Amino acid sequence: MGEQANQPRTPGRLSLTCWLSWATLVAMFLGNTIGFTDAVTGSAMGCGSDWPLCNGQWIPSHWTMAMVIEYTHRVSILFTSVFLLPLAVLAGWRYGRRSEVRWLIGFTLGGVVAESVLGAMTVLFQNPPAVIAVHLGVAITSFVALFLLTLTIQRLDRAGGRPAVLTPLRPLAASRRLSRWSWFGLGYVYVAAYIGAYVASTGYGALFAGWPLPAERYSAVGAAFWVDLLHRMAALGFLVLAVWLYALARRERLRRPDLYRASMVVVALVLLQALSGALLVWTHVSTLAFLVHVTLVTGLFMTLGYMAMQVLPDPAAVQSQDPSTRWVRTGRQRAGA
Structure with a gap:
């Protein structure tokens, strides 16, 4: 056996x-x-x-x-x-x-x-x-x-x-900058997902009709205004972060095409997420719109989780004595480029 x-x-x-x-x-x-x-x-x-x-x-x-x-x-x-x-x-x-x-x-x-x-x-x-x-x-x-x-x-x-x-599955290392931002992106979407889940569980989302910014006033909806605005600002912040991740991964597209492709998927999913957010507002959080929205969030989490795992040192490559499979960084990468 x-x-x-x-x-x-x-x-x-x-x-x-x-x-x-x-x-x-x-x-x-x-x-x-x-x-x-x-x-x-x-x-x-x-x-x-x-x-x-x-x-x-x-x-x-x-x-x-x-x-x-x-x-x-x-x-x-x-x-x-x-x-x-x-x-x-x-x-x-x-x-x-x-x-x-x-x-x-x-x-x-x-x-x-x-x-x-x-x-x-x-x-x-x-x-x-x-x-x-x-x-x-x-x-x-x-x-x-x-x-x-x-x-x-x-x-x-x-x-x-x-x-x-x-x-060995990933013998070539990513730059430290891309590694750090990939993990930061994973943590960011994790927190943003909880904010969105709270908006959904309270029913606050159905109170708003304006997009991309709420058209309602604080006096009309109370504390829901700030919770919903926080959710929208988090989504906007993630769009900026997704573009930044793409720019970093593009510099390493020849060495790590897997991370470059993943960064493009992240940008696409963030844009689709924004459109699904508009659909949520326009339909007053219909069941179908919510399922589309949360599925896109899951896809984002999956892709960023993949990137975060792919920038980790490979345990097999680190231990390998074969120079062709050893997990290495270039001098520029060691400097954090």
């Missing part, structure tokens, strides 16, 4: 672990979509104040639309967990030598557990906006962690390495 585990895989052939990871990712995406629908339609109390029971029953005897949405969301989390637990075991066993794999498994598992706890708190504490906002943020974070785990497993399989041996 140990000898088989050390045998190199056929390059390009995906393992069972990889297919299981993709299946889990699809299940989590569907579960998150149902959860976002749950939040925007106000269906979190569809099963009453009971958890994990639904109106005192495991399977309700009568249904309402809010009950269907809330109950389906709970089942989807359970269904995702059925895939996730064996995935964590297999991924840890086959690819656990890579530190990012271990971290991503931990983030994904921790996120799903936190989602369940926050879901229970949402029901037991009667739909508090702050808890709903954190719930939405954790759901996106755990999905992005699973996406990065899936991508890492697939790349390792494509490389055809051995599970017991570290396989």
Whole structure:
């Protein structure tokens, strides 16, 4: 068994672990979509104040639309967990030598557990906006962690390495400036996502009709004015940040075309995010507009998470004694260019 585990895989052939990871990712995406629908339609109390029971029953005897949405969301989390637990075991066993794999498994598992706890708190504490906002943020974070785990497993399989041996995936380093700004961008979108989730959970977004700036006055909407304005300013700030990331990545497009392509995706997603924000305002936060908006936020988080992971030192390349695969910086990069 140990000898088989050390045998190199056929390059390009995906393992069972990889297919299981993709299946889990699809299940989590569907579960998150149902959860976002749950939040925007106000269906979190569809099963009453009971958890994990639904109106005192495991399977309700009568249904309402809010009950269907809330109950389906709970089942989807359970269904995702059925895939996730064996995935964590297999991924840890086959690819656990890579530190990012271990971290991503931990983030994904921790996120799903936190989602369940926050879901229970949402029901037991009667739909508090702050808890709903954190719930939405954790759901996106755990999905992005699973996406990065899936991508890492697939790349390792494509490389055809051995599970017991570290396989280099990113031998060339990015500049320190691009590395720092990539991580800053990830943190920025994380905070901005929570602000947006809070706006959605409070229902403040439906109070405004103006775009790109609110046309309403503070005297008409009260504290909602400043919360909504903060959300819009955060979105504008991220547009500036996305352009800056693109400019930095463009300087390294020959050495790190992966980061250059990712930076272009970030700019495109930010622009689409702005348009979806306008759609949210014009439709007074319709369910479809909200799902489009939150899906674009997830895409942004995924892309920036990819960039943040790709600027990290590769554990295999750092340890390698082969000059052609050693993780290196040029003199200009060491200076922080």
